[in-house]
Amino acid sequence: MSSLFAFSLATLAIISVIVLIARFKINPFIVLFSVSLGLALCAGMPPQKAIASFESGAGRVLGHVATVIALGTMLGKMLAESGGADRIAVTITHMAGKKRISWAMMVIGLLVGLPVFFEVGFVLLIPLAFTLARRNNVPLLMLALPLGAALSVTHAMIPPHPATLLALSAYHADIGRTILWGIIIGTPAAAIAGPIYARFISSRIGPVQASALEAQFVNHELPESMPGFGITVLTIMSPVIMMLVGSMADFMAPAHSALNTSLHFIGNTDIALAVATLLSFQVFGTARGFNRETILKFTNDCLAPTALIMLLVGAGGGFGQELVDSGVSSAITSLAVGAHVPLLVLAWLLAVVVRVATGSATVAMSTAAGIVGPILLRTHSASPELMVIVTGAGSVALGPLNDAGFWQIKEYLGLSVGQTIKTWSVIETLIAVLGLVFALLLSLVVG
Template sequence: MSSLFALSLAVCAIVSVVVLIARFRINPFIVLFAVSLALALCAGMPPQKAIASFEAGAGRVLGHVATVIALGTMLGKMLAESGGADRIALTITRLAGEKRVSWAMMVIGLLVGLPVFFEVGFVLLIPLAFTLARRTNTPLLRVALPMGAALSVTHAMIPPHPATLLALSAYHADIGRTILWGIVIGTPAAALAGPVYARFIAGRIGPVLPSALEAQFVNHDVPKSMPGFGITVLTILSPVVLMLVGSTADVVASPHTPLNNALHFIGNTDIALALATLLSFQVFGTARGFSRETILKFTNDCLAPTALIMLLVGAGGGFGQELVDSGVSTAITDLAVGAHVPLLVLAWLLAVVVRVATGSATVAMSTAAGIVGPILVHTHGASPELMVIVTGAGSVALGPLNDAGFWQIKEYLGLSVGQTIKTWSVIETLIAVLGLVFALLLSLVVG
């Protein structure tokens, strides 16, 4: 398959998805499923293999994301019903002021996003965004988008995320300097792509109707007695703490020892969220006077609106897998490798290409680093730490339709496909471009 033909197939597939959903109002899951199969067949895959590829991709993504969404939604529901979200919202508003809520959410996103994946941080913080927007009469997009931008920046540019650790190894970069340059580059990138752009775009995309998920978190009577600020924050951040504890497993105990295995177990994303959700049943449930039957009703009711989100996230994974298994993504990557450009730009460009081809920032970063890493070893043409950062920046570019985060943002915030492209896809692209530009400028100083 020629690179140009592969690129044409990918572009046609993406355009078809947008047009069929936005113009002809066809169910997004049906569109993603049909277009994925059509792309695979046009690329020459046998029909049975095309179907199996979609199922494998959907199952792989849902195996992780569905659990995260379900547990995070339950935790968020308990936070909202107990008045915990209102307690945090009132405290943040008092400390930061209503006019600086978007900046406060960006800072919270940067801090919470350091040890967790984007999807985890998003489901943990979105109830707070809903509540803050309501409490301060601020458009939801101006609260939620800065938070999302901050989570995306930390996911892509700052260790200890798994993809950044792989890139660190591939480029033989120093983790301390990478964290330092990641903060130096990532903070202004998050500010410009988050609060600044959110303020610009929020009133320019037309009306945004409340989503079904938003109703789960804000349409309730706030109890007169709300949980304390400290215990509320501790409960929300408990999965983050457990993940941090898990990340120290190989430092405090030898591999495969009982202690090492136990720390890895409690630090697992799913286990940490499950333990936090169980804790919320006590802190936000029985301790606030709710019966077990009421807690069960809360957790059952809040899951219903997540069904479509899970289907779309899975379909996005299937779409990405078809691009990989059909050879389309490989052909496009070969096209990018053939371009004679500086190493920082090549790493960024490759990450962008793989991001569009697979939809996964983690896959994009690890793949690009694996290709460019050996080249850097022999040429020494750029700072290894900046190579990690530009690869991470490119890995979040475009916010494509085969990315799980695209559909999370769309459904949670009640946006159309077109509105999601104008908001989230642009934010992801701004992060990617700003990360590259700032890294190139910094390379003039650090070499």
């Protein structure tokens, strides 16, 4: 398959998804499924293999994301029903002031996002955005978009996030300097793509329908009794702390030792969220006077609105897998490798290409680093730490429709496909471009 044909095929598939959903109002899951199969067949895949590829991609993504969404939604529901979200909202409003809430959400996203994947941080913190928006009569996008931008920046550029650790190894980069450069580059990128862009775009995309999930997380009346701020924050942060401990397991105990294995186990995303959810049943449930039947009702009721989100996330994964298995992704990557550009730009460009082709930031970062890493080790023509950062920046570019995060943002915030492109896809692209530009400028100083 020629690179030009592969690029044209992928472009046509993406345009078809947008048009069929936005213009013809066809169910997004049906569109993603149909277009994915059409792309695979046009690329020459046998029909049975095309179907199996979609199922494999959908299952792979849902195997992780569905558990995260389910546990995170239950935790958020308990947080909301107990008044814990209101307690945090009142405290943050008092400390930051109404005019700086969007900046406060960005800071929270940067801190919480360090050890966790984007999807995890988002489901943990979106109930807080819902509550703050309602309590302060602020558009939800003004809070949710800065939160998402900050989580995306930490996912891409700042260790010890799992994705950046892959690139650190490939480029033989120093983790301390990478964290320093990541903070210097990532913070202004998050500010521009987050609070600043959110203020610009929120009034320019037309009316936004209330998300079906908002009712699950927002109490319309301020509760008379709310849990303490400290215990509330500790409960929400408990999975973040567990994941951070898990990411440091190899520094705290010898590999394959019992302690090392135990730390990795408790730091697993699913385990950490499950423990936090069970903890919330006590802290936000029985300790607040709810009986077991009421807690069961809360956890059952809140899952119904997540069904479409999970279907769309899975379909996005299936779409990405079709691009990989059909050879379209590989052909487009070869096109990028053939470009004669500086190493920092090549790493960024490759990550962008793989991101569009697969939808996964982690896959984009690891693939690009795997290709460019050996070249860097031979030439030493760029800073290894900046190579990590530009690869991460490129790995979140464009926020494509085959990315699970695109559909997660769309459904949680009640956006149309067009509105999601104008908000989330632009934010992801801003982060990617700003990350590259700032890294190139910094390379003039640090070499």
